[in-house]
Amino acid sequence: MKSTTKFLDKSRPDDAGHVELDRTDKAILRALQKDASISNVALAAKVNLSAPACLRRVERLKSLGLIRGIVALLNAPALDAGMVVIIGVVLDRSTPESFAAFEKAAQNVSGCMECHVVTGEFDYFMMLRTRDSESFNRLHAEQLLYLPGVRQIRTFMVLKQVFSSTQIAI
Structure with a gap:
């Protein structure tokens, strides 16, 4: 069969x-x-x-769009991007305009690798890579605090990556 x-x-x-x-x-x-x-x-x-x-x-x-591209998977720690930070974002308004403004600005955050609209207590989760806590503090002060429409940012610094995969189960 x-x-x-x-x-x-x-x-x-x-x-x-x-x-x-x-x-x-x-x-x-x-x-x-x-x-x-x-x-x-x-x-x-x-x-x-x-x-x-x-x-x-x-x-x-x-x-058919099932293969979107061919990439090299880089060694993040060797390239001074070993720290993973997950950021929960709450916007001050739930309007299409505020979501659009945030999404446009989020694409320009240094080291941001993913940004997702989510359900629950947060509106977005962002995943970024940076060198260390000092470089993250600088990024927070210079970029994250100025994202449009943000009421609250909660930061989760990853202590240990248990696993990460780029493979989709087929």
Whole structure:
């Protein structure tokens, strides 16, 4: 029995266009998540395809938006960004304008790697990397305090990263 998963086909304008992923597509995605620098020939051998067929599938997965890019995962501590800080943000107003202003400004915060709208006691969680507590204090005083519409900022300095993954379960 053939195992397939359906995903929205971004190349089609209507919501009815779904693409099915078979075992080979999933195997390609899993392999690329582990090592995106793998050669097409090695990837093809790993998923039991010819090199041209494998390349066509990878290009198709890219065109569907399932592969958004190929990146290098850097050693943050070696690049003076070893401290992870999670920041909970509460805005003073819950209006579309205040959310938009905050989101635009948050993209310019030094070291900010993620920003999420959340439910619960906070409006946003931000995750940033910085060198140490001194550099974070400077960032807090020079940038975070000036984000538009912020009523409260709560800071959580990560003491130990138990694990981190960039891989999505497929």
